[in-house]
Amino acid sequence: MSWLTDAFSGSFAQRALLEAVMVGVLCGVVGVHVLLRRLPFLTLALGHATFPGVVLAALAGVNLLLGAGVFGVLVVVAVALLGAGDRIDETSAIGVVLAGTFALGVLLLSAQAGFTRDLSAYLVGSIVTVQLGDLYITAVTGVVVLVALALLHKELVLGAFDRDGLAALGYPGVALDLVMLLLIEAVVVTSVPAVGTILSVALIAAPAATARLWTDRLGVTMALAAVLGAASGAIGLALSRHWNVAAGATIVLVASAMFAVSVVVAPRHGAVRELLVRRRAGRGASLAA
């Protein structure tokens, strides 16, 4: 296990570890909501859409996360408006918005040849260069998002499963949807510096999908997803230092590996179990016959 402890000596490595673990927990918990509401594609679009925001913010000399956040809100509004019309379905609307915003980012970047900050690092993340200020932002966002999720837990879950029921009980359904989208966006924007615009959705979808394979209870799913997200962050970071490869991508691969293993061996919903159940059912049928 020495590769694990060796990887985190030195203050920048400890900062990176702290960031990876915090982002992992945050993405894991929010990911359960994203999967419940079938929002992975919108989350992916949010990640892509932060790119032009980051480039513009760098040009204007303001905080990059601010630019990313503003563009994320624009995407949510654009998708909501386009999807509300009857001619374009929501998936195509997301596709158009995703492609358009990302191309805008590339265009802006290409016009800035010899740019001082290497913004292409934003595409795949650069957790190793994370600063103390980034850590504070992640921590504050994390606390706000987790508290909001805890306070609104019942309403958000009900809204995901039964929108009509939520409306019948007198809750403001649209406002709650909006709150959920803003929380997801906050998590995407804070995780982008660590794992990048394209890969941030992985840390949201993979731990949550893995947790769902192991348990049927929502509270347990969230706790498990948080642990798996944090573990993906720490193990992925250590492996990337060990093999000297891109950190964000390695974190994603660890999270996907956990998912791949769980799809096969998970006790309740894994492929092995389903095979056994089917064979037992087959034997029972042949005995009955």
Next chain:
Amino acid sequence: MTRLLIEPFQVGFMQRALLAVLLLGVLAGAVGVFVVLRRLAFVGDALTHTVFPGVVIAFLAGQSIFLGALAAGLASALLLTVLTANRRVTADAALAILLTSFFAVGVVLVSRLQSYTADLSAFLFGRVLAVDPSELAQTGLVAAVVLATLVVLRKELLLRAFDPDGAAAMGYRVDLLDLVLNVLIALVVVAAVKAVGTVLVIALIVVPAATARLLTDRVASMVALACGLGALGGWLGLAVSYDVSIQRGVRLASGATIVVILVGFFVVALATGPARRALARRRDSVGVRSPRGGAR
């Protein structure tokens, strides 16, 4: 106008680039109609990302990028089918995980190279101005295969899009038709990878088709419009990025310029929609029974 639209294409590499984007515009437009009708934009986007590691592995191994992309595209189409067989895993979660993990494999491999960021951006965004004749021939070949398949299977694919139960009841293999469409999308990505890169292909597929959907209710005109808009956007995008680079000294990535122009078409179609519909309604009420009456 001549200076903008014709003059740039007197040089050899610009002619090849123009031919490539025209081919890709028509190809992606035609496939895109089915992607939009079937609401497969997410699947299309996932396939564009999963082709990426194939490109990188082929590049590292010194093999044809075309073959690498093809292998990765087929492998991901297969894995997607296997993953969604587990009822506990929804299709969108499987797509997100597959997309990002394939993409991450590509990033990890590229990050081992010395020229990390330069290579990465070439793979992601393409180099349309560096397309050589043999790549053009490959693109042409793929376009011929894909368009021929679409023509032969158009009835079956449309039936599958609008009435999957009906198609199954009539004895068509719906899962096989789905696999065919996924492979066609992967082929478009493979054909476009060198010119516009893995990330922007999805724009060529989805945006012209969505624009055409805004403009017409008939599938045949939708296909024609999507192909036309895709090709026109490619031509304009190349011309504008060349003109701005040469005349104004501002470098604009050609692939991204094409996409921004395509999105511009979409926005115009969207903004003029209410006006066009009002006009059509007025025409309908003036001519008592116009042929398009009751369309909407």
